Amino acid sequence: MAPPSFYVFVLLNGFAAAKTCCNLTIPVSIASRQGLFASIPQEGNLDATAFSQAFTTLGGNYTEQLLEGYQTLTGDYEISAKFCYPDGGSKDTVIQLLSHGIGFDKTYWDLSFNNYNYSYVNAAVAAGYSTLAIDRFGIGNSSHGDPLNTIQAQAEVEALNAITTKLRNGDISEIGHAYDKVIHVGHSFGSVQSYWLSALYPDNTDGLVLTGWAQNGSFLPMTVSAWNLHQARLNQPLRLGSASNSGLLQAFSKYSSGIVQYVQGLLRGVGVQIASQDIWEDIATTEVGNLIDGWNTTVQTLNYPNGYLIWSDLTANQFTFLLRGRYDVSLGIVAETTKHPVTTGELLTIGSAPAQSPFTGPVLVFTGENDQPFCGGNCYATGGVADNIPAEAAKSFPGASAYEAYIQPATAHGLNVHYNATAGYNYIQSWLGSHGLAA
Template identity: 70%
Template sequence: MLISTLLPLMLTGIATAKICTNITIPVDISSRQGLFRTVPLEGNLDATAFIQEMNNIGQNYSAVLLQDYQTLVGSYEISAKFCYPDSGVKGSTVQLLTHGIGFDKTYWDLSFNNFNYSYTDAAVGKGYSTLAIDRLGIGNSSHGDPFNVVQAQAEVEALNAITTKLRNGGIPEISDKFDKVIHVGHSFGSVQSYWLSALYPDNTDGLVLTGWSTNASFLPAFLAASNLHIARLNQPLRFGNASSQTAISSLKSWSTGDSIICGVQSLLSAINIKLSTQDIWNEIATTEVGDLINGYNRTVIPLDYPTGYLTWSDFTANQYNFLLPGHFDLALGLVAESTKQPVTTGEILTIGGSPASSPFTGPVLIVTGQQDSIFCGGDCFATGTDAASIPAEAQKAFPNASAFEAYIQPESGHAINVHYNATGAYQVIQSWLGAHGLAA
């Protein structure tokens, strides 16, 4: 397999069905959340120790580190991408898209293979406007202290603030007021969309929760399988402050074609070690070597994450948690690895703090991959109960919903949008919204 497969392969094809603008949205939030004692997180062994404590069955590590509660008050900036049909009609209904751990707003509009995996295209094709955000602390949105600023509650407050701005025309680059806001999430983005519906049930008109269930029993396995490392050490030229345009330029030229494989083969041959091209590809693409080569910042904004931001170790951990073998394009999987985003310690400590139920009275759709490992343990139908599926059990959390359905996407893992049949799930979502009073 050619080393060129390692390249990001973000093709520059232009989807003609939509008009998109990258914008920055200022938000003011007030968030009642935990004040945690911070622990050393300077090296990868520190990150491993943190997860060992999180997974210790004999303790609640969030409670161990919790010192008090605080009200976080602050002004932050949320990076977003707004899209609408190329007819110029923005309509009265917008889908607000919130990504999960490991991704950013590009999860919804993947440019890979000429946007063939784009959820945004599917929604805009049905007449919707979409707003995809980088969650607070992630991507080009404001960053912050990973323990005591970037927590789940603060991100929910930021999401709620953006929702309100969409309703009242408070985003100058958009200007329009939307009568209906549909919250579409993936994974942790679904957790936050659900959380918003519990705290502010009148501020959402419909929920589409992808890659989600109310079963959190598989979270320890996710954390362990991630083999979390310090983000700035995993991709120093992207997540750290050591970004060098000279180094980046060198890596871009060095990681072209078969030059790396040839170079490694020559080096090994000199010391009488012979590895096949496939073995060398595996050594590079499926280990942190691949992150070092492809993990360089492609934006003009330095990411410069502090040490409390963590990321999974390599592509093997990525596959275990997010991808179903045989049902995704390897090249796209490697794109997801080279462009991955971190998770904060504060998010890990607070992800389980969402309300037990939501008073939301509108329609709710859950769409989860059949082999989702994070929310289904690898089989969404293995309920051990009479429930149709593990996600279907979430109906108990929505006792007042006007409609509820849990759809299980076949031949898919957790990151639905990165699988071959992603567009099938997109069409299910758009059709379901139209059938439940939420057409564009």
């Protein structure tokens, strides 16, 4: 379970506007009809690799193979969130509910890097919106659970719907305000869930902004393969593992400062010379950094159990999320040091969303030109059947009042960590305003 609710206001200055924010924990009750899967080995990294092999087998359907039946998951859980609104302004009647994708948590929307110059929340607040960024059910500081049979896509959609209803009814006491309109803004898996919510509960959303998304799952096996998945608790044992790893902290601490000089000194002792750049590459871009770097000593352990899987290192991160030369490598390292896992249950159910949504409001799909998970690295490679791959998703919204697929140039899947992120943010706010969803 997540830690007890806390409510602390902070004033944050960003590139566009000052905002008042608070962190809070929101209780939700959910009932989710979802899969019941056969038990599989989930102990070590070789088990993670075996899962990836089975999941990506050509012509196979690992979800169908493991599915034993269905269950109704019911329970009370906690969702960690960050609420923001314009400093000195009104909370108004419109709020953007922000859902992150795989590999991130709620901080994806309000990155502190370079004085918040990459903050989506700042752009939304500057346009007059309130925002609520959540840690998806099962991730970050929200309630965790069994990675195979509890933390599945459907359960996360139900949690998102419960949060939405609370916003409309004014039932989040720390916010103390009801909202007439809730806009669902997602990234990647968060977009999948926002779309899914619109299909099941079309009257509970007023607008959709689906970033890093297309209605195309054909590249998912490539993504999973490229991740070279590990158990999260083994990949970053001090941050993502258990507090019982305190002994590792002592073992690693002496190596976490001056590591380049330390390694060079060792190698000189045996007559070997390696350039500082090569040592930096070995440490910062590979699994070595995940084990010995001091990032892991500065945050509370998240205690993810076996079955919570994570990509291996920064090279896997770049393949899936980042376009070389179009992002600050320093921010790429931050993304590696703050990454979060995906569960086996999420991967087995990610493709189970309805084929169409009866939603009748406006829909903006906003995807990077070089998005790998949904476009295979080229969103224009459609063979002439559509303007771009995300544009093909228009058929999933036959009743939408407006549908647009916007392609952000020179950008990969991790939209918010690329150099041109803020231009994209401003486009989204302008689009919302022109489709009846202004703050």
